[in-house]
Amino acid sequence: MSSIISQDFIEFARDHFRLDWDGIHGASHWARVRRNGLLLAEHCEADRQVVEWFAFVHDLERHDDFKDPGHGHRAADLAEELNSRFLHLSAQQLGLLQAACCGHSEGKTKADTTVMVCWDADRLDLGRVGIYPSAKYLCTDLARGSDVIEAAYHRSIQNIYESAPSRDMEEAMSHDELGTWGER
Numbered sequence: 508m509s510s511i512i513s514q515d516f517i518e519f520a521r522d523h524f525r526l527d528w529d530g531i532h533g534a535s536h537w538a539r540v541r542r543n544g545l546l547l548a549e550h551c552e553a554d555r556q557v558v559e560w561f562a563f564v565h566d567l568e569r570h571d572d573f574k575d576p577g578h579g580h581r582a583a584d585l586a587e588e589l590n591s592r593f594l595h596l597s598a599q600q601l602g603l604l605q606a607a608c609c610g611h612s613e614g615k616t617k618a619d620t621t622v623m624v625c626w627d628a629d630r631l632d633l634g635r636v637g638i639y640p641s642a643k644y645l646c647t648d649l650a651r652g653s654d655v656i657e658a659a660y661h662r663s664i665q666n667i668y669e670s671a672p673s674r675d676m677e678e679a680m681s682h683d684e685l686g687t688w689g690e691r
């Protein structure tokens with residue numbers, strides 16, 4: 508299955524995003540969050556469309572690379588604004604996406620399965636800022652597995668060593684195959 512993230516949306520995001528496209532909250536992070544989320548979604552009852560859109564929307568309204576406490580709520584508002592143009596989610600799906608965006612940086616670990624998968628997908632990508640993901644901050648049993656954490660961690664630090672920040676993004680846009688957790 509190919510990505511539901513269209514080239515039109517990527518062009519919109521490039522114009523809209525205020526921060527460094529190749530930075531810690533930029534496009535390669537979104538692509539890895541998408542991959543983490545879809546891998547988790549293969550093993551539980553999570554809505555894949557919501558998971559994919561969360562990856563590409565949750566940090567899109569950031570004003571800085573620090574805490575920026577309002578960015579999740581702004582992302583939820585933006586998701587609603589963009590729904591008829593790009594996302595095409597049902598009201599129920601949009602509600603899940605908005606809940607995931609609003610709560611993703613508040614440290615919560617209990618929610619609807621789709622929302623928990625979104626949060627885990629984001630938290631599994633902390634290696635890019637020098638943090639090894641801790642199982643106690645992850646929501647699902649699957650994400651707490653040491654093999655899952657280890658594989659996501661290695662993907663998250665790959666760009667740091669290879670200086671290829673856009674590679675993950677290209678993969679997200681063009682590859683149908685997600686691979687497996689074991690793949691780094």
Ligand SMILES: [Fe+2]
Nearest residue numbers: 536565566629
């Ligand atoms: Fe994020």
